[in-house]
Amino acid sequence: METIDSIEHLEALYDDAVPGSLTKVRTFITPAYRKWIDSSRFVVLSSVGPAGTDASPRGDTESVAKVRDQNTLWIPDWRGNNRLDSLRNIVQDGRVSLMFMIPGNNNVVRVNGLAALTADPEVTTQFERKNVHPKTVIMINVVEVYFQCAKSLMRSQLWQxxxxxxxxxxxxxxxxxxxxxxxxxxxxxxxxxxxxxxxx
Known part of the structure:
Protein backbone atom coordinates (compact mmCIF):
# COMPACT_ATOMS: atom_id res chain seq x y z
CA MET A 1 0.00 0.00 0.00
CA GLU A 2 1.36 3.41 -0.99
CA THR A 3 1.80 5.92 1.81
CA ILE A 4 1.98 9.70 1.65
CA ASP A 5 5.56 10.64 2.44
CA SER A 6 5.76 14.37 1.75
CA ILE A 7 3.79 17.53 2.50
CA GLU A 8 3.71 18.26 -1.24
CA HIS A 9 2.07 14.91 -1.93
CA LEU A 10 -0.47 15.50 0.82
CA GLU A 11 -1.38 19.03 -0.22
CA ALA A 12 -1.79 17.95 -3.86
CA LEU A 13 -4.74 15.78 -2.79
CA TYR A 14 -6.71 18.67 -1.27
CA ASP A 15 -8.01 22.08 -2.24
CA ASP A 16 -6.62 25.19 -0.56
CA ALA A 17 -7.63 25.76 3.06
CA VAL A 18 -10.86 27.66 3.54
CA PRO A 19 -9.67 31.24 4.26
CA GLY A 20 -11.87 31.59 7.34
CA SER A 21 -10.31 28.50 8.92
CA LEU A 22 -6.99 30.34 9.01
CA THR A 23 -8.09 33.87 9.91
CA LYS A 24 -10.20 32.71 12.87
CA VAL A 25 -7.10 31.70 14.88
CA ARG A 26 -6.32 34.03 17.80
CA THR A 27 -3.15 34.13 19.88
CA PHE A 28 -4.92 34.98 23.13
CA ILE A 29 -8.21 34.26 24.90
CA THR A 30 -10.77 36.80 23.69
CA PRO A 31 -13.92 37.62 25.73
CA ALA A 32 -16.00 35.20 23.62
CA TYR A 33 -13.51 32.37 24.05
CA ARG A 34 -13.30 33.09 27.77
CA LYS A 35 -17.08 32.78 28.04
CA TRP A 36 -16.96 29.41 26.26
CA ILE A 37 -14.15 28.04 28.43
CA ASP A 38 -15.89 29.28 31.60
CA SER A 39 -18.99 27.35 30.48
CA SER A 40 -17.15 24.12 29.67
CA ARG A 41 -17.00 21.33 32.25
CA PHE A 42 -15.20 18.90 29.92
CA VAL A 43 -11.93 19.06 27.98
CA VAL A 44 -9.69 16.59 26.17
CA LEU A 45 -6.03 17.25 26.99
CA SER A 46 -3.48 15.99 24.44
CA SER A 47 0.22 15.86 25.20
CA VAL A 48 3.42 14.44 23.75
CA GLY A 49 6.56 13.05 25.34
CA PRO A 50 9.50 10.69 24.78
CA ALA A 51 7.26 7.65 25.35
CA GLY A 52 4.65 8.82 22.84
CA THR A 53 1.39 10.74 22.76
CA ASP A 54 -1.53 10.83 25.19
CA ALA A 55 -5.08 12.18 25.12
CA SER A 56 -6.81 12.47 28.48
CA PRO A 57 -10.44 13.43 29.22
CA ARG A 58 -10.80 15.94 32.05
CA GLY A 59 -14.12 16.79 33.70
CA ASP A 60 -15.36 18.87 36.59
CA THR A 61 -18.59 19.89 38.30
CA GLU A 62 -17.67 23.51 37.58
CA SER A 63 -15.54 25.08 34.84
CA VAL A 64 -12.92 22.49 33.94
CA ALA A 65 -10.31 25.22 33.48
CA LYS A 66 -9.71 28.57 35.14
CA VAL A 67 -8.87 31.48 32.84
CA ARG A 68 -6.18 33.38 34.73
CA ASP A 69 -5.69 36.02 32.03
CA GLN A 70 -5.91 36.24 28.26
CA ASN A 71 -2.77 34.12 27.87
CA THR A 72 -3.05 31.64 30.76
CA LEU A 73 -5.25 28.68 31.70
CA TRP A 74 -5.09 26.58 34.88
CA ILE A 75 -6.48 23.02 35.03
CA PRO A 76 -6.53 21.13 38.36
CA ASP A 77 -5.44 17.49 38.26
CA TRP A 78 -8.16 15.77 40.25
CA ARG A 79 -7.95 12.25 41.66
CA GLY A 80 -7.57 9.56 38.99
CA ASN A 81 -5.79 6.28 38.41
CA ASN A 82 -2.29 7.73 39.03
CA ARG A 83 -0.89 6.58 35.67
CA LEU A 84 0.30 10.19 35.23
CA ASP A 85 0.67 9.77 31.46
CA SER A 86 -0.23 13.38 30.62
CA LEU A 87 1.66 14.79 33.58
CA ARG A 88 4.86 12.88 32.74
CA ASN A 89 4.63 14.20 29.19
CA ILE A 90 4.17 17.79 30.36
CA VAL A 91 7.21 17.58 32.64
CA GLN A 92 9.32 16.39 29.70
CA ASP A 93 7.69 18.25 26.78
CA GLY A 94 5.30 21.10 27.50
CA ARG A 95 3.43 21.07 24.19
CA VAL A 96 -0.30 20.46 24.71
CA SER A 97 -3.57 20.75 22.82
CA LEU A 98 -7.03 21.10 24.35
CA MET A 99 -10.57 20.56 23.05
CA PHE A 100 -13.24 22.22 25.18
CA MET A 101 -16.78 20.86 24.74
CA ILE A 102 -20.20 21.84 26.04
CA PRO A 103 -22.93 19.14 26.04
CA GLY A 104 -25.55 19.76 23.38
CA ASN A 105 -23.40 22.28 21.50
CA ASN A 106 -21.77 21.04 18.30
CA ASN A 107 -18.93 23.56 18.27
CA VAL A 108 -15.59 22.80 19.90
CA VAL A 109 -13.02 25.32 21.13
CA ARG A 110 -9.41 24.30 20.59
CA VAL A 111 -6.36 25.63 22.40
CA ASN A 112 -2.71 24.93 21.65
CA GLY A 113 -0.04 25.96 24.09
CA LEU A 114 2.87 25.20 26.38
CA ALA A 115 2.19 23.66 29.78
CA ALA A 116 3.99 23.30 33.10
CA LEU A 117 2.97 21.76 36.44
CA THR A 118 2.90 23.28 39.88
CA ALA A 119 2.25 21.83 43.34
CA ASP A 120 2.46 25.24 44.99
CA PRO A 121 -0.18 25.35 47.76
CA GLU A 122 -1.00 28.94 46.83
CA VAL A 123 -2.27 27.56 43.52
CA THR A 124 -3.67 24.13 44.42
CA THR A 125 -5.75 25.42 47.35
CA GLN A 126 -7.61 27.75 44.99
CA PHE A 127 -9.39 24.66 43.65
CA GLU A 128 -10.37 23.16 47.02
CA ARG A 129 -13.55 21.07 46.97
CA LYS A 130 -14.97 19.30 50.02
CA ASN A 131 -11.72 19.94 51.93
CA VAL A 132 -9.68 18.30 49.15
CA HIS A 133 -7.42 20.04 46.66
CA PRO A 134 -5.57 18.69 43.60
CA LYS A 135 -1.99 17.54 44.04
CA THR A 136 -0.94 19.55 40.99
CA VAL A 137 -2.31 22.17 38.64
CA ILE A 138 -1.54 22.30 34.92
CA MET A 139 -0.61 25.84 33.88
CA ILE A 140 -0.97 26.50 30.15
CA ASN A 141 0.50 29.41 28.25
CA VAL A 142 -1.90 29.89 25.32
CA VAL A 143 -0.33 30.03 21.85
CA GLU A 144 -3.42 29.54 19.68
CA VAL A 145 -7.17 29.47 20.30
CA TYR A 146 -9.91 28.91 17.73
CA PHE A 147 -13.24 27.17 17.29
CA GLN A 148 -13.78 23.95 15.35
CA CYS A 149 -16.79 23.99 13.03
CA ALA A 150 -19.72 21.79 14.00
CA LYS A 151 -19.54 19.29 11.12
CA SER A 152 -17.82 16.43 12.95
CA LEU A 153 -20.13 16.47 15.98
CA MET A 154 -23.19 16.89 13.79
CA ARG A 155 -22.07 14.01 11.57
CA SER A 156 -21.52 11.74 14.55
CA GLN A 157 -24.74 12.88 16.28
CA LEU A 158 -22.67 12.89 19.45
CA TRP A 159 -25.26 14.63 21.65
CA GLN A 160 -28.29 12.77 20.31
Missing amino acids: STDSNREAPTAGAFIKEVRAEFDAEQYDAGYAEYSKDRMW
Missing part, protein backbone atom coordinates in the same frame (compact mmCIF):
# COMPACT_ATOMS: atom_id res chain seq x y z
CA SER A 161 -29.60 9.94 22.43
CA THR A 162 -29.36 6.60 20.61
CA ASP A 163 -29.49 2.92 21.44
CA SER A 164 -25.90 2.36 20.31
CA ASN A 165 -24.50 2.79 23.84
CA ARG A 166 -26.33 -0.36 24.94
CA GLU A 167 -23.96 -2.39 22.77
CA ALA A 168 -20.80 -0.60 23.90
CA PRO A 169 -18.50 -2.53 26.25
CA THR A 170 -18.53 -1.42 29.89
CA ALA A 171 -15.50 -0.67 32.06
CA GLY A 172 -15.94 -4.09 33.64
CA ALA A 173 -15.88 -5.76 30.23
CA PHE A 174 -12.53 -4.18 29.42
CA ILE A 175 -11.04 -5.47 32.69
CA LYS A 176 -12.52 -8.94 32.17
CA GLU A 177 -10.62 -9.24 28.89
CA VAL A 178 -7.43 -9.05 30.93
CA ARG A 179 -8.64 -11.03 33.96
CA ALA A 180 -11.04 -13.78 32.93
CA GLU A 181 -12.18 -14.45 36.51
CA PHE A 182 -13.14 -10.80 37.06
CA ASP A 183 -16.80 -10.12 38.02
CA ALA A 184 -17.59 -7.43 35.46
CA GLU A 185 -21.28 -7.12 36.34
CA GLN A 186 -20.64 -6.51 40.03
CA TYR A 187 -17.91 -4.02 39.19
CA ASP A 188 -20.12 -2.06 36.77
CA ALA A 189 -23.02 -2.03 39.24
CA GLY A 190 -20.95 -0.29 41.89
CA TYR A 191 -18.70 1.77 39.63
CA ALA A 192 -20.90 4.85 39.28
CA GLU A 193 -21.50 5.27 43.01
CA TYR A 194 -17.85 4.56 43.83
CA SER A 195 -16.68 7.16 41.33
CA LYS A 196 -19.12 9.75 42.64
CA ASP A 197 -17.95 9.28 46.21
CA ARG A 198 -14.27 9.53 45.22
CA MET A 199 -14.61 12.44 42.76
CA TRP A 200 -12.24 14.62 44.72
Whole structure:
Protein backbone atom coordinates (compact mmCIF):
# COMPACT_ATOMS: atom_id res chain seq x y z
CA MET A 1 0.00 0.00 0.00
CA GLU A 2 1.36 3.41 -0.99
CA THR A 3 1.80 5.92 1.81
CA ILE A 4 1.98 9.70 1.65
CA ASP A 5 5.56 10.64 2.44
CA SER A 6 5.76 14.37 1.75
CA ILE A 7 3.79 17.53 2.50
CA GLU A 8 3.71 18.26 -1.24
CA HIS A 9 2.07 14.91 -1.93
CA LEU A 10 -0.47 15.50 0.82
CA GLU A 11 -1.38 19.03 -0.22
CA ALA A 12 -1.79 17.95 -3.86
CA LEU A 13 -4.74 15.78 -2.79
CA TYR A 14 -6.71 18.67 -1.27
CA ASP A 15 -8.01 22.08 -2.24
CA ASP A 16 -6.62 25.19 -0.56
CA ALA A 17 -7.63 25.76 3.06
CA VAL A 18 -10.86 27.66 3.54
CA PRO A 19 -9.67 31.24 4.26
CA GLY A 20 -11.87 31.59 7.34
CA SER A 21 -10.31 28.50 8.92
CA LEU A 22 -6.99 30.34 9.01
CA THR A 23 -8.09 33.87 9.91
CA LYS A 24 -10.20 32.71 12.87
CA VAL A 25 -7.10 31.70 14.88
CA ARG A 26 -6.32 34.03 17.80
CA THR A 27 -3.15 34.13 19.88
CA PHE A 28 -4.92 34.98 23.13
CA ILE A 29 -8.21 34.26 24.90
CA THR A 30 -10.77 36.80 23.69
CA PRO A 31 -13.92 37.62 25.73
CA ALA A 32 -16.00 35.20 23.62
CA TYR A 33 -13.51 32.37 24.05
CA ARG A 34 -13.30 33.09 27.77
CA LYS A 35 -17.08 32.78 28.04
CA TRP A 36 -16.96 29.41 26.26
CA ILE A 37 -14.15 28.04 28.43
CA ASP A 38 -15.89 29.28 31.60
CA SER A 39 -18.99 27.35 30.48
CA SER A 40 -17.15 24.12 29.67
CA ARG A 41 -17.00 21.33 32.25
CA PHE A 42 -15.20 18.90 29.92
CA VAL A 43 -11.93 19.06 27.98
CA VAL A 44 -9.69 16.59 26.17
CA LEU A 45 -6.03 17.25 26.99
CA SER A 46 -3.48 15.99 24.44
CA SER A 47 0.22 15.86 25.20
CA VAL A 48 3.42 14.44 23.75
CA GLY A 49 6.56 13.05 25.34
CA PRO A 50 9.50 10.69 24.78
CA ALA A 51 7.26 7.65 25.35
CA GLY A 52 4.65 8.82 22.84
CA THR A 53 1.39 10.74 22.76
CA ASP A 54 -1.53 10.83 25.19
CA ALA A 55 -5.08 12.18 25.12
CA SER A 56 -6.81 12.47 28.48
CA PRO A 57 -10.44 13.43 29.22
CA ARG A 58 -10.80 15.94 32.05
CA GLY A 59 -14.12 16.79 33.70
CA ASP A 60 -15.36 18.87 36.59
CA THR A 61 -18.59 19.89 38.30
CA GLU A 62 -17.67 23.51 37.58
CA SER A 63 -15.54 25.08 34.84
CA VAL A 64 -12.92 22.49 33.94
CA ALA A 65 -10.31 25.22 33.48
CA LYS A 66 -9.71 28.57 35.14
CA VAL A 67 -8.87 31.48 32.84
CA ARG A 68 -6.18 33.38 34.73
CA ASP A 69 -5.69 36.02 32.03
CA GLN A 70 -5.91 36.24 28.26
CA ASN A 71 -2.77 34.12 27.87
CA THR A 72 -3.05 31.64 30.76
CA LEU A 73 -5.25 28.68 31.70
CA TRP A 74 -5.09 26.58 34.88
CA ILE A 75 -6.48 23.02 35.03
CA PRO A 76 -6.53 21.13 38.36
CA ASP A 77 -5.44 17.49 38.26
CA TRP A 78 -8.16 15.77 40.25
CA ARG A 79 -7.95 12.25 41.66
CA GLY A 80 -7.57 9.56 38.99
CA ASN A 81 -5.79 6.28 38.41
CA ASN A 82 -2.29 7.73 39.03
CA ARG A 83 -0.89 6.58 35.67
CA LEU A 84 0.30 10.19 35.23
CA ASP A 85 0.67 9.77 31.46
CA SER A 86 -0.23 13.38 30.62
CA LEU A 87 1.66 14.79 33.58
CA ARG A 88 4.86 12.88 32.74
CA ASN A 89 4.63 14.20 29.19
CA ILE A 90 4.17 17.79 30.36
CA VAL A 91 7.21 17.58 32.64
CA GLN A 92 9.32 16.39 29.70
CA ASP A 93 7.69 18.25 26.78
CA GLY A 94 5.30 21.10 27.50
CA ARG A 95 3.43 21.07 24.19
CA VAL A 96 -0.30 20.46 24.71
CA SER A 97 -3.57 20.75 22.82
CA LEU A 98 -7.03 21.10 24.35
CA MET A 99 -10.57 20.56 23.05
CA PHE A 100 -13.24 22.22 25.18
CA MET A 101 -16.78 20.86 24.74
CA ILE A 102 -20.20 21.84 26.04
CA PRO A 103 -22.93 19.14 26.04
CA GLY A 104 -25.55 19.76 23.38
CA ASN A 105 -23.40 22.28 21.50
CA ASN A 106 -21.77 21.04 18.30
CA ASN A 107 -18.93 23.56 18.27
CA VAL A 108 -15.59 22.80 19.90
CA VAL A 109 -13.02 25.32 21.13
CA ARG A 110 -9.41 24.30 20.59
CA VAL A 111 -6.36 25.63 22.40
CA ASN A 112 -2.71 24.93 21.65
CA GLY A 113 -0.04 25.96 24.09
CA LEU A 114 2.87 25.20 26.38
CA ALA A 115 2.19 23.66 29.78
CA ALA A 116 3.99 23.30 33.10
CA LEU A 117 2.97 21.76 36.44
CA THR A 118 2.90 23.28 39.88
CA ALA A 119 2.25 21.83 43.34
CA ASP A 120 2.46 25.24 44.99
CA PRO A 121 -0.18 25.35 47.76
CA GLU A 122 -1.00 28.94 46.83
CA VAL A 123 -2.27 27.56 43.52
CA THR A 124 -3.67 24.13 44.42
CA THR A 125 -5.75 25.42 47.35
CA GLN A 126 -7.61 27.75 44.99
CA PHE A 127 -9.39 24.66 43.65
CA GLU A 128 -10.37 23.16 47.02
CA ARG A 129 -13.55 21.07 46.97
CA LYS A 130 -14.97 19.30 50.02
CA ASN A 131 -11.72 19.94 51.93
CA VAL A 132 -9.68 18.30 49.15
CA HIS A 133 -7.42 20.04 46.66
CA PRO A 134 -5.57 18.69 43.60
CA LYS A 135 -1.99 17.54 44.04
CA THR A 136 -0.94 19.55 40.99
CA VAL A 137 -2.31 22.17 38.64
CA ILE A 138 -1.54 22.30 34.92
CA MET A 139 -0.61 25.84 33.88
CA ILE A 140 -0.97 26.50 30.15
CA ASN A 141 0.50 29.41 28.25
CA VAL A 142 -1.90 29.89 25.32
CA VAL A 143 -0.33 30.03 21.85
CA GLU A 144 -3.42 29.54 19.68
CA VAL A 145 -7.17 29.47 20.30
CA TYR A 146 -9.91 28.91 17.73
CA PHE A 147 -13.24 27.17 17.29
CA GLN A 148 -13.78 23.95 15.35
CA CYS A 149 -16.79 23.99 13.03
CA ALA A 150 -19.72 21.79 14.00
CA LYS A 151 -19.54 19.29 11.12
CA SER A 152 -17.82 16.43 12.95
CA LEU A 153 -20.13 16.47 15.98
CA MET A 154 -23.19 16.89 13.79
CA ARG A 155 -22.07 14.01 11.57
CA SER A 156 -21.52 11.74 14.55
CA GLN A 157 -24.74 12.88 16.28
CA LEU A 158 -22.67 12.89 19.45
CA TRP A 159 -25.26 14.63 21.65
CA GLN A 160 -28.29 12.77 20.31
CA SER A 161 -29.60 9.94 22.43
CA THR A 162 -29.36 6.60 20.61
CA ASP A 163 -29.49 2.92 21.44
CA SER A 164 -25.90 2.36 20.31
CA ASN A 165 -24.50 2.79 23.84
CA ARG A 166 -26.33 -0.36 24.94
CA GLU A 167 -23.96 -2.39 22.77
CA ALA A 168 -20.80 -0.60 23.90
CA PRO A 169 -18.50 -2.53 26.25
CA THR A 170 -18.53 -1.42 29.89
CA ALA A 171 -15.50 -0.67 32.06
CA GLY A 172 -15.94 -4.09 33.64
CA ALA A 173 -15.88 -5.76 30.23
CA PHE A 174 -12.53 -4.18 29.42
CA ILE A 175 -11.04 -5.47 32.69
CA LYS A 176 -12.52 -8.94 32.17
CA GLU A 177 -10.62 -9.24 28.89
CA VAL A 178 -7.43 -9.05 30.93
CA ARG A 179 -8.64 -11.03 33.96
CA ALA A 180 -11.04 -13.78 32.93
CA GLU A 181 -12.18 -14.45 36.51
CA PHE A 182 -13.14 -10.80 37.06
CA ASP A 183 -16.80 -10.12 38.02
CA ALA A 184 -17.59 -7.43 35.46
CA GLU A 185 -21.28 -7.12 36.34
CA GLN A 186 -20.64 -6.51 40.03
CA TYR A 187 -17.91 -4.02 39.19
CA ASP A 188 -20.12 -2.06 36.77
CA ALA A 189 -23.02 -2.03 39.24
CA GLY A 190 -20.95 -0.29 41.89
CA TYR A 191 -18.70 1.77 39.63
CA ALA A 192 -20.90 4.85 39.28
CA GLU A 193 -21.50 5.27 43.01
CA TYR A 194 -17.85 4.56 43.83
CA SER A 195 -16.68 7.16 41.33
CA LYS A 196 -19.12 9.75 42.64
CA ASP A 197 -17.95 9.28 46.21
CA ARG A 198 -14.27 9.53 45.22
CA MET A 199 -14.61 12.44 42.76
CA TRP A 200 -12.24 14.62 44.72
